[in-house]
Amino acid sequence: MSAAIPTDDRGLLLGDGLFETILFKAGRPVLWDAHLRRLAGACAVMGLAEPDRERLAEAAAMALAASGLDRARAAVRLSWTAGAGGRGLERPPKPEPRLIAAAAASSRPESAAVLALSAIRRNESSPASRLKTLSYLDNVLARRDARAAGADEALMLNSRGELAGCAAANLFWLADSRLFTPALECGVLDGIMRAQVMAVAPALGLETVEIRAGVRALDGADAVFITNSLIGLRQAMRLDGRDLRSDGRVGALAAALDAVI
């Protein structure tokens, strides 16, 4: 947790590390425990020691205070790199992870999202496709292409051609009075807000189905929306120039989410 890190850090050299982005409202974290649980699980997959929870809380608080955002809506990013050294791809025998914390102002988008289908697929064969890692270049490039196409966000399929999600958000759609979202095995981040949507849906009479489905599944959808910890729920209004339908139940889901978070 410093303003500079040594250039032999594996997070920098190889993208060997993890991160979490946590919403803070007036200095208080939203769904903190869920973020820390996910980070701990990701450390196990990556073979990295878990960070100490108190240390994470302190680092987040210090970053918030330093940014002057402790009374605002802020995104705190905690990065957990694999630390220094090793020979080429291989880590040292006992990696010593490094913590970096930073806070930035975070506002919610005011309009519905315009999506563009990315040519870059999610690589569901890699554990990294289900984690927030420091190797996020595919998402950077997918987003760049989407912006160049006049869209806000990239819709990504996986290598089997199944819907996976967006460059920085999970995907949902309403159809046949059910809520659908790509299954984690499709190369999908186990999103904190994704889980929240699934938790509030039953109270609105909506069953959620985690599914392997192609992009054509969106053709008949009553509504499409995307989620992440910072934007919450954001309706999608267009995909590759084609209008998507909207449905009042999306607003009801958003309101239910706001009540929880």
Place this chain on the structure above:
Amino acid sequence: MSAAIPTDDRGLLLGDGLFETILFKAGRPVLWDAHLRRLAGACAVMGLAEPDRERLAEAAAMALAASGLDRARAAVRLSWTAGAGGRGLERPPKPEPRLIAAAAASSRPESAAVLALSAIRRNESSPASRLKTLSYLDNVLARRDARAAGADEALMLNSRGELAGCAAANLFWLADSRLFTPALECGVLDGIMRAQVMAVAPALGLETVEIRAGVRALDGADAVFITNSLIGLRQAMRLDGRDLRSDGRVGALAAALDAVI
């Protein structure tokens, strides 16, 4: 080119950047121009400004001198990050890339390589699969799995199940008096040493075929070998516990390469 970088660097936060690893012998780079050409081409794909060639040469020389390896066999790694800032995945309007140079001792492996087939596939849909990027986590994890299986290096297929290469090396095999290597479209780094092998092969009466082939293609091979800029050519002796054949022409290729580099 410093010992520390700011923690808002996109190379660190998102793996947004490139690198080259260049062999130096007694202070002199091997195939320097080819490395710089590849880096420039990768910058174009990534949408990053190219580094100045003189600046790269100076940085490499300073890193070598600082390491005390300017009379030894050394690997100089030049990293070119997308620089500071931007909002989440998106770069600032005019990214200012950052250069990092480091030198380390480099010795050639003395034995033939033991390979293990990785469960992690190369994502040929991503431009990053053909570049040396700072998002190298899949290669880190593939190598880790290979080492855990008692092997030296991971053999990787792409998402279509075609041979792609190794975690940190290109792949070749000899069969039917021809030399085969996965085509770049398979999600393969355009290796400097790969190109050198293809350049020296005709003098040994070997035609090189860039191919899309499954892992079964190796079953009937007369020999399998891997290449990169630091190891040169290294024969592979075993794949997933099965012995691979050897062939005198691999030694002849290695000798021809040594004469060139």
